[in-house]
Amino acid sequence: VLLRKVDKRRWDWTADTTPWVSPGDIPATPVSDFNTSIDSKISVWYVERDESNLERIIAGMAATRETADKFDYVLFPEDVLNQAGVTAQAAPSRSKDRDANAKWHRDLVEMSVSKLIKLVELVHREGIVSRSSERHVIALIRKSIDAGLIEKRALHENLSKHLSEN
């Protein structure tokens, strides 16, 4: 399974709220959650089948922020990449969990517009959009700090303060 950080509100609609969308089509909003880098890459994370590394990935990413906040993400099957003709490569990441970066971060490379649209359509169809609440995110970061996976001194001053207060 692969994980991509998203904004859950971009994936939430009904036929009533988007009457202008043709049957079988979807609104364009989810596309902006798959923004590419300047060299047409998209950052994703490999999540084990039993999701045993999910919390670490969320904690590592959330720990790069200035403050605690909810964390929205979509999980989608890896074979979606084959269907969209997309290739994944191991790549560095700036998440605060260095070990997780080395093990589980991937870049989707050589993304074209047609591949991107296909990918977003497939992720919408086969993915599951979820949210970790702010309270849960704080707990996950604390857990990773306690386990020595994230260095507390590497956190933004505000986030560090927030963790101490709550």
Added chain:
Amino acid sequence: LHTFLKGSYSFVTVIQNREPHELGSGRSALPASESSTLSLEPSWKKLDWSSCLAGFADEDIEDGMTATLGERISILIRFRGSKAIEELKVLISSNSISPSLASHTLRWLGRIKEAASFDLRLALLCENLRSKSPVVRDGASLGLAALGSPKAIPDLQNAIKHEKLPGLRADMEQVLRELQF
């Protein structure tokens, strides 16, 4: 924060001289040596939402990247209290600020720890559970989660009952569980 307070140096001086214990991290916006030479005129009275929200364009607001916004809102609410909250109510209901910015502002209303404005903040958050914008409804719900008051439960239950978007309904239910726990 430094940019925000650039035009309000005297504000910093006044609050440093009078009420330093109330300031939190906003106090470090200027070096003491710089602020000590500034006017004592209380220009903090001119502090408003326009300057507070300046620089936060809709598409630039990422979850967890609003520390500066939070500091500004915290200062504004502490010093202008109910007036600031009433003004925010108008800004949101008249769509004068984007739904995304409204959402992040509402989250910060919930995070602020200030007893005096608690009831007004709670009321504004509950009111925005009925916003036309799902992004604003989400922000209100997240603000209530941060506020952590069981007083919000009836309004949240009502919002869940009327929520048409399945994802948002699930998110509100998650907040409800947190408040009930």
